[in-house]
Amino acid sequence: MAYRPTVTSTAPETPSARHARVAGRFGEVVAGVADWSSPAPVEGWTAADVVGHLVEWLPGLLAADGVVLDVEWTGDPAQDWSRHAAAVQALLDSPRAAEPFTHQHLGTQPLGQAVDRFYTTDVLLHTWDLARASGQDAGLDEAECAELLAGMQPMDEFLRSSGQYGPKVPVPDDAPAVDRLMGFLGRDPAGNPG
DSSP, X not given: OOOXXXXXXXXXXXXXXXXXXXXXXXXXXXXXXXXXXXXXXSTTOBHHHHHHHHHHHHHHHHHTTTOOOOOOOOSOHHHXXXXXXXXXHHHHHSGGGGSEEEETTTEEEEHHHHIIIIIIHHHHHHHHHHHHHHTOOOOOOHHHHXXXXXXXXXXXXXXXXXXXXXXXXXXXXXXXXXXXHHHHHTOOTTSOOO
16 A cells, blocks of 8 residues: 655645546556566566555455445456446545545545545556556656655655565666656666566
8 A cells, every 4th residue: 555645736636636647547557468467566466466456455445434445356457447446436526535534544534635645646656567567658757756755755664664665676866756766665667577
């Protein structure tokens, strides 16, 4: 599970708009996968596992406050992603997105904000993983990746201790923001998938 720090910008996207954009790009990468058994840059994962992770973990998070996301992983990555992304988008487009969401580890915040900070950011990061596994360009925005990296770096110890990220991979300071972000998360931008 990723975390998107709260960052003030001049023209912030709504959680609904950001999800539509990020999930849309992930969907484009899904459509370009030829071999779902290809290794991903997360140890022990395949391309299919990247999609399965995204489909499986959000319903459990939401259920902590009684929010039902009625989508399950059937093992058909393209179809499962399509149904899942549509269900999340419908939730973010509904009035429920503005209502409080409470989780024992996340506190209380509007549901849309919680989905944006923890889930949509995870989709963005895993877009890189799926693209690498399938030989595609992730198409991530440099400015967005630089903003995420800047927000996550001060929480390095906390994030690393969560067990969600591997050891940092050294990346040159002048490398693109996407590469520096992935190195921070424990991915090797110069290495092979898997």
